[in-house]
Amino acid sequence: MKKELKLKVNGQPYELFVKPKTLLVEVLRDLVGLTGTKRGCSSSSCGACTVMLNGMSVKSCSVLALQANGAEVVTVEGLAKGNELSPLQRAFLDHGSYQCGFCTPGMLMSTTALLTENPKPTKLEIKEGIDGNICRCTGYNSIVRAVTAVVKGEYKEAK
Amino acid sequence: MIKDFERFAPKTLKEALVLLAKYGDDCKVICGGQSLLILMRQGLVSPKYIVDIKGISELSYIKDGKDGVKIGATTTHRAIEKSPVIKKKYPVLAEMETRLASIQTRNWGTIGGNVCHGDPAGDPVPVLMALNATLTVAGAKGTRSMPVDKFCLDYFEVDLRDGELLTEITIPAPLPRTGTVYTKFNVIESDLATVSVAASVTLGAGDGVCQDVRIALGAVAPTAIRARKAEKVLKGKKITDALLKEAGEVAATETEPISDIYASEEYRLELVKVLVPRMTKEALARAKKA
Numbered sequence: 001m002k003k004e005l006k007l008k009v010n011g012q013p014y015e016l017f018v019k020p021k022t023l024l025v026e027v028l029r030d031l032v033g034l035t036g037t038k039r040g041c042s043s044s045s046c047g048a049c050t051v052m053l054n055g056m057s058v059k060s061c062s063v064l065a066l067q068a069n070g071a072e073v074v075t076v077e078g079l080a081k082g083n084e085l086s087p088l089q090r091a092f093l094d095h096g097s098y099q100c101g102f103c104t105p106g107m108l109m110s111t112t113a114l115l116t117e118n119p120k121p122t123k124l125e126i127k128e129g130i131d132g133n134i135c136r137c138t139g140y141n142s143i144v145r146a147v148t149a150v151v152k153g154e155y156k157e158a159k
Numbered sequence: 160m161i162k163d164f165e166r167f168a169p170k171t172l173k174e175a176l177v178l179l180a181k182y183g184d185d186c187k188v189i190c191g192g193q194s195l196l197i198l199m200r201q202g203l204v205s206p207k208y209i210v211d212i213k214g215i216s217e218l219s220y221i222k223d224g225k226d227g228v229k230i231g232a233t234t235t236h237r238a239i240e241k242s243p244v245i246k247k248k249y250p251v252l253a254e255m256e257t258r259l260a261s262i263q264t265r266n267w268g269t270i271g272g273n274v275c276h277g278d279p280a281g282d283p284v285p286v287l288m289a290l291n292a293t294l295t296v297a298g299a300k301g302t303r304s305m306p307v308d309k310f311c312l313d314y315f316e317v318d319l320r321d322g323e324l325l326t327e328i329t330i331p332a333p334l335p336r337t338g339t340v341y342t343k344f345n346v347i348e349s350d351l352a353t354v355s356v357a358a359s360v361t362l363g364a365g366d367g368v369c370q371d372v373r374i375a376l377g378a379v380a381p382t383a384i385r386a387r388k389a390e391k392v393l394k395g396k397k398i399t400d401a402l403l404k405e406a407g408e409v410a411a412t413e414t415e416p417i418s419d420i421y422a423s424e425e426y427r428l429e430l431v432k433v434l435v436p437r438m439t440k441e442a443l444a445r446a447k448k449a
Contacts, residue, residue, distance in 0.1 A: 132261020
């Protein structure tokens with residue numbers, strides 16, 4: 001039996017009907033149609049499905065969608081303001097912080113969550129911040145460099 | 160694929176207990192679901208009904224008092240990790256949490272869910288054993304409490320009887336001159352433990368004698384265990400390196416490790432012999448500073 005699920009995704013309200021077993025990642029990709037959030041391992045290991053749920057980073061492959069009822073979800077599509085990418089997104093581009101790009105949405109969400117909580121993380125704290133995200137290409141150093149550049153104030157917030 | 164189930168989302172403990180009494184063995188409790196959903200996806204668990212207690216806010220709290228701290232079962236790992244009172248008075252708990260899985264998992268997963276999952280490699284239980292924690296469970300017939308080591312029965316099996324729910328974890332205030340530490344050996348920092356060790360040492364006033372000691376081991380038996388014989392080696396004595404070495408060797412005899420992809424049985428035994436003395440020595444150093 002499907003149940004009603006009301007939630008906001010990137011500020012936009014949605015009213016959906018989902019089965020109790022439906023996962024948040026399935027709602028985002030298949031019902032809302034935002035495929036930036038990736039489904040990698042489906043077992044809480046890789047972090048490619050990371051989104052923000054009421055301001056906290058979670059792995060959307062391991063959250064029952066109905067548990068997000070009434071919540072605010074931010075996906076990678078919600079980071080840009082209009083056509084202006086977020087400071088982290090621009091820094092990732094400039095530092096080549098991706099190869100295949102599959103981990104990038106999750107990396108961006110984890111690092112966005114990190115900087116929201118702790119705007120001045122040390123290099124170690126940045127590494128801890130992406131501890132739940134796997135990049136198999138592997139571009140961890142360039143990701144850490146990009147976040148460091150944002151921390152140093154090299155990228156301003158879009159107006 | 161996860162099989163279909165019916166989900167109930169009670170808002171109070173009372174409502175949850177009514178549902179659990181009604182659906183009994185056909186139902187599973189979910190909170191953050193960070194352990195259960197993985198088992199369900201693998202088809203290892205396929206409950207007909209799910210009682211989702213994530214929304215029971217009355218069970219999400221950290222209450223510090225004179226006698227100790229009380230933690231509600233639906234408190235997230237992250238809330239414990241970041242709690243100023245936990246960091247100040249029970250630092251080992253916060254240290255353990257920072258090594259439990261990833262930030263994302265800790266943001267949604269709960270301490271009660273982890274304890275009830277009964278994984279012998281889980282992080283919280285050995286630490287709770289070393290801290291001498293008590294668990295409170297509620298059921299239709301009322302509540303009962305037990306030490307955490309009595310709660311762990313077997314591999315993925317805990318002492319929750321028909322329709323019972325874990326509600327609270329109580330950690331007594333540490334005695335003066337007590338130090339508690341935790342570590343796990345693993346290849347990747349946030350992985351489950353290959354072997355984990357928690358140790359707590361309490362020193363006597365002025366004499367430096369080990370007044371009390373608790374050593375708990377993870378991932379070396381069907382449940383996390385207390386190494387009680389090893390504790391006896393140290394209790395009432397002035398701890399020396401020779402005694403610590405002996406305690407490690409005795410602790411190894413109390414385990415029954417298995418071989419798996421992470422380590423062989425023999426390797427785990429060696430880890431116990433190395434980590435028990437090392438961590439107990441660290442606990443001793445902390446006790447001297449406390």
